[in-house]
Amino acid sequence: MSFVYLGFLLLSLAGMVLLDVRERLFFAQDARRAALVLLVGLVFFLAWDVAGISLGIFLHSRSAWATGWMVAPQIPVEEVVFLVFLCYLTMNLVRLTEKVLARRSAAADAARGEAEAP
């Protein structure tokens, strides 16, 4: 039993929270909406896991780096944290890209406006 993987995941998740708060991306923008999006994402990917496991496609294996704690047959606690992290990462990434592109397009519009001004 080891906390290496779980610790690594929690550290990455903490990084996501930091980025979120600093850039006002996801929870820092609208906590209720973010919670709902994250919850839907988690349920969706867990359902995917359950489908894969019940069809014998996904095989969970005992790893020296994992805690061995299971929330359901074949679903270790690390998987749940990983899915939360994946959803959080996706949303931070999308929101950040969205902001950067919006800023650039606004800057381009402003530059065009100045060029056209007499």
Add this chain to the structure above:
Amino acid sequence: MTYALVIPVFLALALTPATLLVRRPSPAPPRRRALAVLGISFVVLAVLTVVFDNLMIAAGFFDYGAGHITELRIGLVPVEDFAYPLAALLLLPSLWWGLAERGRLTATVRTLVATSRPVSWVNTAYPFAAAYVVTTGRVDLPLVVGTLFFLFPYNLLMYGINDVFDHESDLLNPRKGGVEGALVDPSEHRMILVGSVLVALPFLAYLFLAGGAAAAWVLLVSLFAVVAYSLKGLRFKEVPFLDSATSATHFVSPAVHGLVLAGADWSPGLVALCAGFFLWSMASQAFGAVQDVQADREGGLRSIATVLGARPTVRAAAAFYLAAGVLLLLTPWPGPVASLLVLPYLANLVPFLNITDAGCERANRGWRRFLSLNYVTGFLVTLLLIRAWELTR
């Protein structure tokens, strides 16, 4: 290769918020920029997937069962792993953007529920559940999933397709828009069609996997009847007799699916029971069409009643009820008792045996009586089923 069948189902499901919640004008970025955002994000997530999944598989956290994947790998990572970031990008950002608009989620859910006619849910879920439980005598996952499917998604699919393709004639019919039918705005049509398919998808995926080939065929016939009834180009509802038969299939096929899924033994008595139920449904559909003879003719729609005329249709319905009662006499005890249950339906037709086309809307009284009669009949049928179930144990 099994996984190649699972991925499309989940990718399609991931599109739900994008198709149901995000509608222009919306708080989402302009289309081209939204696509750029998703494209850039995908590239980043794909690179991260290659790095992390190589590490995770190397560390032995998970692997895939033999023979389920294509075995195309980048390092240790199967290409199937890219479905995860792709699904996340299809699902989450559009949900975020869609939820930004106050009331959008509630309005969408309300439209879909109203379209599915909640008063009719029990008409399809009950035959399935009753057929399954009486056969197996136990509550299990196929029963729960099947019952849920025939409650909401099945009816949403049936009435959703119907509403969209009936739109023009519905506008002419004042009866639609209340309990007996929902009127929707044409701008909602695309959302309703896509939504009804997406809602049904996970249930269908499960039911096709859970049952054998025979159950799959019954489900396919059932779905074909649902689509063919009102889809442009097929419009079985406008072909006399085929309209009644298709409508009967809508209600009998859930029961047949329940029986086949449960592995029922097809005795002559059981066939007679299903045939009797089928004729009862045909009679009911035909009688239901009588009240709309004028409205349908004005709207240029055809039905068993516009073709035969109001009076012959009522009489044909009476003949169907009678035949249903006779078939029920051939079922094992206490089935023959159920043949008495067609008598109130026959009595309900008596005042309309001499109805005229001009006075066809008078039949609406009988139709409403028919709807309340169903609750009493449903209760009595339940008692008979419980008795039948006790006798077989």
